[in-house]
Amino acid sequence: MHRSVLDNKGYQKFSLANAVEVICMEEIERAEREKSTHLKTYRAKDGYGDEVDYMVHFPGLTLGDLRSLSNTQTVLRFMDGGKIPYTAIVDPHTGKAMEAIKGKPTVKSLQAAIKRARAKLEEEHGKGVDRKLWLQLVDTEVKVDVALAEEKYGDAVKLYVDLAKKLKRPTAIVKSRLEAMHAAIDEDLVKAKQDKLRKKLG
Numbered sequence: 001m002h003r004s005v006l007d008n009k010g011y012q013k014f015s016l017a018n019a020v021e022v023i024c025m026e027e028i029e030r031a032e033r034e035k036s037t038h039l040k041t042y043r044a045k046d047g048y049g050d051e052v053d054y055m056v057h058f059p060g061l062t063l064g065d066l067r068s069l070s071n072t073q074t075v076l077r078f079m080d081g082g083k084i085p086y087t088a089i090v091d092p093h094t095g096k097a098m099e100a101i102k103g104k105p106t107v108k109s110l111q112a113a114i115k116r117a118r119a120k121l122e123e124e125h126g127k128g129v130d131r132k133l134w135l136q137l138v139d140t141e142v143k144v145d146v147a148l149a150e151e152k153y154g155d156a157v158k159l160y161v162d163l164a165k166k167l168k169r170p171t172a173i174v175k176s177r178l179e180a181m182h183a184a185i186d187e188d189l190v191k192a193k194q195d196k197l198r199k200k201l202g
Contacts, residue, residue: 011107024070047142089117148188
């Protein structure tokens, strides 16, 4: 499935706009022992500037991330029958499987299943968060965190304000992330002001 679907450029573009994928792999320990080429990594810097070894076959994931996902019961509970490959389309609001594909799906069949699920979810809950804005939100959270750590409070405030302007009618999850970001900035600003006053007092 990985080679025929997840490596497919057309599916990758479709998935970026329509799905959030959670992958569970089998026999990772065996692959590590045998030094499988599927576990090759490349070194890159994360949003905080720290060097991280990401997996070539799963960009953005470390081996630790993949191992953690593959051991979780949250993922395994969606399987019916215990045979892999097994693909479940999960309702993010209920955590229940909406549709399942046993065996190796084709790009066409998986895209069709995702489209059906998306249409149903939008009918019941309205349109979700635009992926570009969501990625910008996540990126801004990191940048604000870094700016606060470096005591660049003006930069942190500007990053937050610029993003908030683009998210005029945020969904509940986006609103909660914005509120958390606002609270972090406010807390650091108060602390910085208190520290300044303490220095003046001697």
